[in-house]
Amino acid sequence: MVELRTPRKTSKASKMDANGETASLKKRKREPKEETTASQKRQRSKPKTQPAANGTVDDAADSQESTLFEQTTNGDLELTDASNGLTTRDTSAWKVSNPMGGRMLDIDPIFSLDERYLLITYNTSIQVYSTEDSLLVRRITLPVTKLDSGAELSSPHIVASALSASAPDFLWVACSDGRIWHLNWTTGEGAETPFTIDVKKVLDMTVESVDIRDKQEDVLFVLQKFTKSSAQIVAYDLKALQKKTGKLIHTYDENPQLLRSAAGGRLIVAAAKETLHIGTLKSKGKTVKGVDDLEYAFHSFGVPDLVTCLDIRPTLQTTKKGGVEIQFVDLVIGCARGAIYVYGDLLSKLPGNATKAGPIQPRKLHWHRRAVHSVKWSEDGNYLISGGAETVLVLWQLDTGKREFLPHLSATIENIVVSPKGSSYALHLDDNSAMVLSTAEMKPTTYVSGIQSLVLSDKPSKESLVRRVWRSVDEISTPLITTSNPTNPSQLFLCVGNGQQASSTGNAPSTPLLQVFDVSSFQGVGKHPIARTNPTDANMTSQGAPIIEPRVTKMAFSHDGKWLASVDEWQPPERDLEPLLTGSKTTCEVSRERREIYLKFWEVEAEDNSLQLVSRINEAHFTTESETILDVVSDPISSRFASLGTDGVVRFWSPKLRRKDGLATTGPEGHQLRTWSCSRAVELPAYGQLEEAVEVSPKTPRSGALAFSEDGSVLFAAYGPSSGAVVAVIDTATGAIRDTIPNLSRGEIRGIEALSSSLIILSEDLTVYDIVSDEVQYSFALKETSEAAKQMTHLAVNSESRSFAVAAPIPNSSQEKLKKGAKSELVVFSVDEEVPQLIQTFPQVITAVLPSTNSAGFVAVDSAAQIWSITESGEQARMLQPLADLNMEESKALVAPVDLAIEDGEASDEEMHDADADVEMEDDDYDVHQAVVAPQKLAEIFNAAPAFAMAPIEDIFYQVAGLFSTRPSTI
């Protein structure tokens, strides 16, 4: 279809190319010309007095051109006119918020020295959390992905972050493209001005504090790619970073991935596949004047397996001259096949001079079945702490060889960090959560949980170092199923898996869990299993293949938020089905026959939002086998759902009192039990019945979608093969089909929505159709028609602002699938105008768009697990802001004593005392976090009613006072 239309790109398109844009928005026309022109005249007469685009919208949006849509011109003058109007159009009506959230990277979280803060490296930001109350203190956004660098196959990503060893307020963050940020994490400064080093690719980085001219200075050891099969370690200090030239420490002729250093740079260890490289600082007895004076002796030796993680534990001793030197070094490595090797007192085993050491016998500890994702020494060196895909935290007591377990965590353990004082462990789990466990009782004291949706990751998982019988999915092929509860606008409900790795093992990601995510506090509130999941059972078969869990494909809340309908799908993996083949069936068909598609109805408990399964419909849509349920929607005025299946039937579901032998049954608390059942089935007209000429085989895949009209009186069902779907208008009271409208769509139906008298149909076209006047208001053709893009196109309608949003991915031209580097575009239309209100390119693929409840905007979730809020101007996004942004952060005086102690060692006792006094003083404000008042809370009070109908001023005063007054601390 694209090829057909490309020649019709006229001079307009070439103009766009000059602008660096690939295409333009092109208008398609369906109706007689007079209609269209009339509507456009109306449109042009609109005043254009609003100020020009402000700075909130990104550069890409400012260019006013959509890469999503293509407009078929037909050489019509009127239409060209219209598109000219479009370019001068004003977009300040809508704005896109800064993204929140993100995905925690496989980089060790960092404790601040006083253990009061946890610094977590996200894919696009550094986030500082308070360990006392798990609140987000600061979010430092890093411009990791540049919008203009989309053509590169491997987009830049953060590879390492480390706390500055000499100035603990600073953080070094390295990006794979050679940018290195030096951030002050207590203020957020430094995000805009990275150092840049000239490298092919940064692989890893560590930071050590080295005595340079009797002053402690940070030295960065950067592991960087040199040629395709070699890498270098280069040392930089601040000066060298400015000059962009560091001191080359060592060149490897293989590709190490891991770099660790210890003891003030006296020891650096790099791991490359099955080899370890140990570098020891040659102490020449003279003071180091700069990075150029750093000289290392390197040894390498083979290890039995692929190294996935390592930890060094140096023991220092004081030399006679007063300096320090390494007494001995204990090293532990975790390997890709599950073994842990401990090298005790490693340095003494290395030969004196030779660079190639013979095999050194380590102590082997093997419990993990799959790769060890992290292994760490405990503070005292008596224990090892390790974790991996078994979701078990293992504590190895080295002297006795005894193991202790903390089993059944929520997802694969990615990183373990022992706090500076050794009193707690920080764990980063694969479900985008991090927690701090106290070592004494193994209870979490801090818990940070982000959106658990699938992301496009930069690095392959540690599991994939070894060839497995399965292959993990490296693309996002299905949209994230997200919905919000109409009664609780701050909560998002997302269908997620048991963690990134666990959910991306099948053909399609398995998403058995429903994550409840509170947008206003930006914390995961809870998880409910809504399909079969085995959190405490082995997640692998005995053959080593992962156990596939069902995938939730549709979800909808009833209008009052009391009921939730969900659809989940599971089909047995084809590898199990060989013996079941009969006749000429293929495994694919056999697997389809055994699909389990469940429609489930859940009751939402009013108090705690927990879900109670009320009814499960095994075969809601059924022909000779279970049929896919294409859509489930809820009636906007009554407790009723409608579902559409590939059997071409629309079913209405409604609750009724559960009866047993004619008796209404009651629950344990005496409340009436209800059950859901099909109250009406409406067979949709097949396409063939409308136009005899077209013969469509029953095997052709059908697509469809449903939408209730706003008053619930009419249900629109778009259904049919991609060669021609028909929109049926069903009277919901009688079930009669009132009308059928053909030719509103082209290709697969991706979505249908109703907004007052307009019907918005998204297929390969975006069509807005007026039901009352029975004419197409306007129509656009979507440019992107790739298979992945079809899946990931979203349509959302906000009835409050009478607008709708369309989002679609723009895959890289070089890629078939939606992988890393793909972008997305979101376009907001007002239903009455064919001119987009907002065109915004997002650096990641948008996986879900939904209207925000009780407000005029939209919420988008992207493939980096970030949430974007798209709001009409003047409205406040209901999203959490970091404490720092709310000026709620604690006074600087609190941090001061630490600074003093480290930077000015000679600070007098008096000064220290003063500082302590400050601390005492500030103690009262320690828990000021509770007085965080979001602006929307105030807005709720003051905008509750028009001025003449407001509550008495006294009541308002108490409401406001109640918001600000600190409640007694409960911590």
Place this chain on the structure above:
Amino acid sequence: MAAEVQPLATLKLPTVVSPITAEQRYWKSFKNQKSHTSTAAWPISHISFPGSSNGSAASHSLVAAAKANDLFAVTSGPRVDIFSIRKRELLKTIGRFDSEAHSGEIRADGRVLVAGESSGKMQVFDVGTGTRAVILKTWHVHKQPVWVTKWSPAELTTLMSASDDKTVRLWDLPSNAPSRMFSGHQDYVRSGAFMPDRNNLLVSGSYDSTVRVWDARAPGGSVLTFKHADPIEEVLPLPGGTTLLAATGSAISVLDLVAAKPLRLITNHQKTVTSLSLASNGRRVVSGSLDGHVKVFETTNWNVVSGSKYPSPILSLSVITAGAGHEDRHLAVGMQSGVLSLRTRLSGATAEKARARATEDALMVEGASSKLAKIDSAKAKRKRNAVSNKSMALLGENVDVIIPTDATNSSGGRKRRVKLKPWQRDFREGRYAACLDSVLDLSSPEYQPVTALSVLVALRHRSALREALEGRDEVTVLPLLKWVIKYISDPRYATVCVDVAFQLFDIYSEYVGGSTELADQFAVMTGKVSREVEKAQMAIITNGMVESLMIGGAEA
């Protein structure tokens, strides 16, 4: 934090018409039948106990008195037998009647009893003390047999009577003449009752096929009359006092007194309904009929929820309640043959004790001494703990906190984790074959087909079905085959059975030549499947015929 290990959840199959409902289970739990045959096999004409007719209307003193009561009265022939509710034993017999006795009713305080007689006499007896009942009062006002005598639920000294002389009378205990006489019935009055919650209202049913409501305050005749097709045998006001049941012939009519209209006619019995009784605190109604059936109705839609058959026509029945909660205790049914059947439901601690005794007895019979010893030792331990706790409590005057010897939590019960059954542990730890063997064991006492199905489905979900079926010998594969053959025709089990059968064919078909048993079982399975296929074909043919008929009908 760390999730707790949950046992494998059993599947919930689609609900089919369940062979036994909770309600049936409840009424089946009335067991331990005790039969008592009356002297000379006189038919049991009336069973009553105080408090049966009064819902919640009684005054406080009466409620207190009813709680203390342990007696119920059974009228048969010229005798009234007094039984103990608690012991289910005959305590005394009142035989001082000249003719057939009717309607022996004990007052709510359990002290006195009133009964009518065929001679028209009414007598009040002292039943509280002594073995012999003393006559306290005799009225001989009715000239025809007195069929109904009832105590007022509200006042201790008020009672009513109804007689074949077509009158209903209201009495005050000390006086010798009736305080009120209601006349208006055209035939024998054989049933009557006080309306609960409305102390001045009486209701009576007569052989003139009418139910009449009388008001003691209103002069003249009845305030409300319902005319039926058949004579009224029994009337039963429901608690609340707005609804009335009347047994008319083989039907029971439901009458609404407020709207003054019949609500419904229940026609579940085949012969004359002779008796009605409330049960389950007024939420159920039990009826007995000459056809020998006892039926239990729920009171909202009047569906039959349970029933049972007795060997002889039923003349009277009562659900006797006991305890503070007025729980149903006995189902007493009196029959034409003179047999009084008492069925008892144990509840709470008594039920538990009875169960423990039953298991012990069973073990004793079996001779499983080791298990018996285990039970004994557990019992002894409990006793020791109780004793030591008690002794510590005695010591405890100068200590602040007493720590009990056994680890009970605050709520009293011992907190413990759900213990996995052996098959659940096998399943969790990946011994799928062993797990399957134990759940498919048809002879096991814990065998349940749905458990087996759950395990098979879970195995399929875990891609472990083949692993569980593989590597078996002739002996261990046969139970699998037998199970599949047994359930393959059940539509709920069919898909799983088909998968298992395919796998078994795939794995074991090469050994059929070496094992006749295996070959036989496979042949049996093939036969069963082909029969099912035939049935399906027949169904399709029938469906086709019906459809063509329907089309024909629509055209015509």
